[in-house]
Amino acid sequence: MNNYDVIIIGAGSVGVPLALSLSEKKINTLVIDELSSPGQSNNKKAIGGIRATHSDFGKIKVSQRSIEIFSTWQERFGDDIGWLANGYSFPAYCERDEKNLKDLMKLQHQFGLNINWVSPEEYNELVPGINMRGLRGSTFSPEDGSASPLLAINAFYFQSKKFGAEYHFNEKVIAIEQENDRITKVVTEKENYSAGFVVNAAGNQAREIAKMIGLEIPVNPDSHEGAITEPVQRFFGPMVVDMRPSKDSANYYFYQNNEGQVVFCITPAPPIIGKDNDATSIFLPQVAKRMIDLYPRLANLKVRRTWRGQYPMTPDGFPIVGKSQEISNLINAVGMCGQGFMLGPGLGELIAKIILNELDDDDLKALQSFDPYRDFSGMEQFK
Numbered sequence: 001m002n003n004y005d006v007i008i009i010g011a012g013s014v015g016v017p018l019a020l021s022l023s024e025k026k027i028n029t030l031v032i033d034e035l036s037s038p039g040q041s042n043n044k045k046a047i048g049g050i051r052a053t054h055s056d057f058g059k060i061k062v063s064q065r066s067i068e069i070f071s072t073w074q075e076r077f078g079d080d081i082g083w084l085a086n087g088y089s090f091p092a093y094c095e096r097d098e099k100n101l102k103d104l105m106k107l108q109h110q111f112g113l114n115i116n117w118v119s120p121e122e123y124n125e126l127v128p129g130i131n132m133r134g135l136r137g138s139t140f141s142p143e144d145g146s147a148s149p150l151l152a153i154n155a156f157y158f159q160s161k162k163f164g165a166e167y168h169f170n171e172k173v174i175a176i177e178q179e180n181d182r183i184t185k186v187v188t189e190k191e192n193y194s195a196g197f198v199v200n201a202a203g204n205q206a207r208e209i210a211k212m213i214g215l216e217i218p219v220n221p222d223s224h225e226g227a228i229t230e231p232v233q234r235f236f237g238p239m240v241v242d243m244r245p246s247k248d249s250a251n252y253y254f255y256q257n258n259e260g261q262v263v264f265c266i267t268p269a270p271p272i273i274g275k276d277n278d279a280t281s282i283f284l285p286q287v288a289k290r291m292i293d294l295y296p297r298l299a300n301l302k303v304r305r306t307w308r309g310q311y312p313m314t315p316d317g318f319p320i321v322g323k324s325q326e327i328s329n330l331i332n333a334v335g336m337c338g339q340g341f342m343l344g345p346g347l348g349e350l351i352a353k354i355i356l357n358e359l360d361d362d363d364l365k366a367l368q369s370f371d372p373y374r375d376f377s378g379m380e381q382f383k
């Protein structure tokens with residue numbers, strides 16, 4: 001049997017940066033994925049938004065670390081991953097949204113987030129031509145940014161291989177065997193493996209993997225569509241998140257990437273539960289109407305491509321990350337909701353610290369937000 005220090009199930013937004021962090025520390029790591037190369041499930045569906053603008057300590061801290069990793073990657077390792085420090089903005093068009101955002105900013109400042117409030121006129125300089133009717137101002141967090149999920153995951157993958165990580169693609173995990181409270185065997189269609197630790201980073205399939213060892217974890221994927229336009233000269237700065245709900249959709253968000261393409265997606269309301277990946281004819285007219293009303297300058301852009309993927313959702317919108325109490329050598333790193341790409345590198349380091357027993361007080365505090373044994377009764381504001 002092939003034995004490793006750590007086996008990671010899933011070479012996606014979380015599994016690959018985790019393999020990077022582990023292999024950098026000389027931990028003998030195997031990543032198993034049923035697809036043919038890294039990031040082929042939801043990682044490549046992400047539009048590339050990366051923010052530390054969240055509402056709780058854990059996600060803010062982890063994302064701040066992710067931002068350090070994304071933003072210094074080219075300097076450290078030489079690959080261009082499309083990093084752009086374009087910032088994030090949440091414009092407010094009603095008193096309630098303005099109050100909520102400003103109240104939240106007090107908490108975010110306590111957690112060390114660089115975020116401030118800009119007037120409608122200042123916002124019009126960041127997003128020239130934005131609809132000023134009823135605009136009350138916006139948050140602006142200049143250190144947030146964006147990167148290419150395709151370039152980033154491949155850069156992490158090749159670097160982790162240089163550090164010694166091993167990957168087995170086209171290999172589906174079909175069973176997990178246990179004795180007493182330990183996993184003894186990870187079984188794929190081709191091989192059997194054993195490891196000191198097994199990490200469930202299976203995204204959409206997190207629940208099915210947990211079931212193989214008799215555990216229930218509440219991860220239910222729901223579908224989201226995204227789109228990308230032709231590239232044009234840079235004409236606005238930050239990611240724009242319009243939080244206002246509409247008849248058949250909740251928020252939507254868009255930004256201009258480092259190549260000048262506008263990338264966008266929308267949150268359907270009610271959610272579309274399931275893993276169907278067929279793009280619909282509803283999405284584009286639905287989101288385009290809302291975007292052009294908010295930002296008329298987008299009207300003449302040609303859309304090149306649309307696609308559909310999933311957010312692996314939890315009931316409260318927070319990820320599930322931590323050691324299993326039932327199985328002593330299992331770690332869950334699942335339920336990334338709409339933020340697995342931005343959380344991945346920071347989480348990779350945090351999970352490596354769990355495995356190496358190196359957690360400090362801030363890490364333990366961050367992990368409280370992701371506690372697998374919480375009651376899931378809360379609700380993340382920026383899920």
Ligand SMILES: Cc1cc2nc3c(=O)[nH]c(=O)nc-3n(C[C@H](O)[C@H](O)[C@H](O)COP(=O)(O)OP(=O)(O)OC[C@H]3O[C@@H](n4cnc5c(N)ncnc54)[C@H](O)[C@@H]3O)c2cc1C
Binds near residue numbers: 032047311343
């Ligand atoms: C339209 C859209 C836009 C998004 N935009 C953003 C964004 O801007 N920023 C952001 O941070 N996030 C965004 N997301 C969310 C992000 O894509 C997900 O949160 C993230 O990819 C989940 O990461 P993961 O590692 O949990 O899962 P994945 O990246 O899907 O990886 C899981 C891997 O596990 C493998 N696997 C599963 N079961 C098995 C098995 N039995 N055996 C072997 N391998 C298995 C799969 O093949 C897959 O490769 C977006 C998502 C969508 C759909």
